[in-house]
Amino acid sequence: MKVTDPGGVPRRHGLTALRPGRLLRALPTPLGTPFTFCYALVLLATALYTELGDEATVNQLLRESSTDAAHLIETPLVVLLASALWIAGGLYSLYGILFVLVVSALERRAGGARTAGVFLLGHVLATLATELPVAGAVAAGRLPEASLHRLDYGISFGVMACIGALAGLLGPRAKRTVLGLAFLMCAQDLAEFADPLASWGHPIALLTGMACWGLLRDNPRRGHPRRDQGAAERSAADGAVPGPLRAPRKAGQGGPAGAPQQRPGGVVAGGGVREEAFDGGCAERAGHRGGEPEAPRDVVRMEHDLGHAHGGEAGRVGVTPRVPGAVPLPRAADGRGEQRRGDADALQAGR
Template identity: 80%
Template sequence: MNEVDPDGMSLRRPRRGPGALRPGRLLRALPTPSGTPFTFCYALVLLATAIYTDYGDEATVNELLRESSTDAAHLAEQPLVVLLASALWIAGGLYSLYGILFVLVVSALERRTGGARTAGVFLLGHVLATLATELPVAGAVAAGRLPEASLHRLDYGISFGVMACTGALAGLLGPRAKWTVLGLAFLMCAQDLVEFADPLASWGHPIALLTGMACWGLLRDKGPAAASAADGAVPGPLRAPREAGEGGAAGAPQQRLRGGVARRGTGEEPPDGGRAELVGDGGVQAEAARDVVRVEHELRHPHGGEAGRVGVPPRVPGAVPLARAADGRGEQRRSDADALQAGR
């Protein structure tokens, strides 16, 4: 029941719907040093280079961008250097859409798969899309279909890596969110192909998106939660529980243990003269169990299976020598010994 004021107006604020945008939920989507260290550190580097691109010396900025470009000429001279250096810049600076997508998409992927896998997807999309667009240019120049100036052009940015992470993230979401993300991503790729302002980038974005989608099988069920569950596994008990149909009362049938050793029920006499039977191939455990049964049999069944009480002399044939009594009798007959044993 809602509280109302004297005028009849409700004092309780209406509840927000499940899809309402809350500031706390938006803040949790941002990268943090402890939750998403890869995205957080990478975002700081991109923020610094973006600020320098917008407010630094123009001549120096242009020189750095030319040296970081992944054009065909630089790929032939120093491929590893330019592939890494080109991913340190955001095409468009601080106001680029891909800068915002990097913060939201890459951090969401890292929370689900970890920093190492997220970095691998980002780098894989960046490298494959770059090679898939620049190597055909080099081949066309070598064949004489493009001018030599096509080997030297500006090609840098994080858009290929962001597209690959978008495709990978879609495979980890629910059905509705999955197709929504993929629909928006393919819409952006289609817009680039329609405008065709930069042919290489326009074809590189769908290639990077398909690269991220190809990683779905490698990312599912292999995140930090699965690894922690595997580390926290507890080994089973050393002694197996009883199987169905096994009894524990006196006269119960034999109980079969895992390991190949047949165990007698309580009160059951050992078969075949006191030797326990082995079921299956128990290996070393079966040999150890046989030795234990043999020692137990020898202790519990001396003198042909008849054991007397402690302190009572065993029944032996013939006369039983005793110490000479005061009346001079030297020994007693078997009947006396039997009578003595009968009175125990």
């Protein structure tokens, strides 16, 4: 059904909104969902071998991969891993289709490592929760010894755990829908009770996946890429803005607590060092050639040199220091030296 909104843009509702591109993006890919993709290839190979391989050989492999009580007592790790390599029902199993859709969707939201952990946890816990009571009942004499040897393999427990975990990462409406369908499947198994161990194992695996919600919700892969990029840009911009500038303090103006205070006359209180103002903002030591690096000197030595250069008298900032005595000038042969000396004395007296 095709409907046009008031703006004139056609909208599609119903099944026509499911585009082929969206369905293809739900399938596992080598780069996007490597765990699901590789695992699906293994399951496809074993399913094809079950359909096309020798029947006697297939039955022998399935018996050796069964997670019955006898094998769990003898080789628990081997059978727990081997039983998850087969699909009960072959290529036409419902759990094979759910594996491709559910596990890939969970991996896109939680990552490959966490998805593999949820799948393995649900598979192991549901298997042990259903098989160990059987072994205890046989040891107690309530069940025959033949109950220890049975075919128990497949990926249904792991898929149910992933369904429960995926529901916690969806929105409220989708979460209720997924959990409702999952519980209906478990209720149907318990109502039919065709396989008692599988019927009880599916709800146990579903609850195991739901128990992992707290471990999956804090995954950084679930963050919105544009939102995360905007936050990073704002953080970088905040770090690039310089701090507030402070106006220079005037003479006699108080500063922060604990900082040295500047007083009139260039004296800094608390530091014990007198600073002088010179033309050009720098002083050059007598006898030092320009351009040569000067050896570092401490503050006390600098103060002594400055005081000696001014004849032991330091004036305030902005006041031209007086030069004691007449300015000695070299006497020229033509007597002009006396005239220049007189001009200097007159200039000295005028100041």
